[in-house]
Amino acid sequence: MTQPSPDDFDFQQAGKAVLHIEREGLAQLDQYINEDFSDACRAILACSGKVVVMGMGKSGHIGRKMAATFASTGTPAFFVHPGEASHGDLGMVSPHDIVIAISNSGESGEILALIPVLKRLHVRLICMTGRPESAMGRAADIHLCIHVPQEACPLGLAPTTSTTATLAMGDALAVALLQARGFSAQDFALSHPGGALGRKLLLRVSDIMHAGAAIPRVGPAASLRDALLEITRKNLGLTVICDDNDRIEGIFTDGDLRRVFDMGIDFQRATIGQVMTRGGIRVPPSMLAVDALNVMESKHITAVLVAEGERVVGVVHMHDMLRAGVV
Structure with a gap:
């Protein structure tokens, strides 16, 4: 084997060639989004059980990702290794399930060995192969073609373009099913409660607001001095006047203090009711925290009142958003 010198090899050109070949492969895949694709989607939607994805080698790696994408977008799914299925794991599959079996050649011995059992169980079989005339293609109830003109590997051996095409076809199925189910961002968050997206889509204002005694508040007859002390004690940069x-009658923020200075107000005699901003921007406790954040950003404020009707029930500060991971 003659190994080229790393100093002379054009790595960028090699990388761009791979991307060009894979782009061409994906462009060709468009023709296979046809009635077979629609049949596969309808069969999965009608399935009362789960989608079981199978594949050997690189197809197996793609199959695991495919099952994970299905599961997180409203289509219950899991991956079963064909080799392990032959030694007991096939017991995970029930007649109510549907199997998606992946093999570029369509001749995977491990999968072909399972097909007679799947047929006896009356499990619907969707096969994704690059050869409709293959053994798996002929055995399938529904066949999805993932044929590509060539692999990006210059030897034509390592699965490259074919696995990219398989991944894209799996994504096409998952997203089409997502849309057909009317799957929402809130539904997505329910399967991602531990991630940043889940926090943004599940967390509500009531979960992070300061409530009860933690709300800075004074009556309209309170002195300006007492209001400033309340702002300092509660450390939220404001007090609500109620x-x-x-x-709620109004709000006074530490930023309003500069305005009061310019007004020449007598700090010793002034009441907070004389200098407050009437009303105040409010959000309901049931609002998503991310929506409250959008209100704060659009109004250029760092804190917002939480109210039920005219009653104050809490205060949310930008720092609360940061601590909760909403920002």
Whole structure:
């Protein structure tokens, strides 16, 4: 084997050639989004069990990702290794399930050995291969073609373009099913509760707001000095001005203090009711935290009142958003 010198080899050209070949392969794949694809989607939607994905080698790696994408987008799915299936794991598959078997050649011995059992169980079989005339292609109830003109590997041996095409076809199925189910961002968050996206889509204002005694509040007759002390004690940069029944009359922020200075107000005699901003921007406790963040950013404020009708029930600060991972 003659090994070229790393100093002389054009790595960029080699990388670009791979991308060009794989782009061409994906462009060819478009023709296989046909009635067979629609039949596969309808069969999966009608399935009362789970989608079981199988594949050997590189097809297996793609199959694991495919099953994970299905599961996170509203289509219950899991991966079964064909080799392990022959030694007991096939017991995971029930007649209510549907199997997606992947093999570029369509001649995977491990999968072909399982097909008679799947047929006896009356499990619907979708095969994804690059050869419709292959043994798997002929045995399938529905065949999805993933044929590509060539692999990006210059030897034509390492699965490259074919695995990219398989991955893309799996994504096409998952997204088409997602849309057909009316799967929402909130549904997606329910299967991703531990991630940043889940926090953004599940967390509500009521989960992170300061409530009860932690709310900075004074009555409209309170002195300006007492209001400033309340702002300092609660450390949220504001106080809400409300009556004895917690009905909001206004708001005063530490930023308003500069305005008061310019007004020449007598700090010793002024009441907070004289200098407050009436009303105040409010959000309901049921609002998603990310939506409240959007309100704060659009209004250029660092904190917002949380209210039920006219009653104050909490305050949310930008720092609360940061701590909760919403920002």
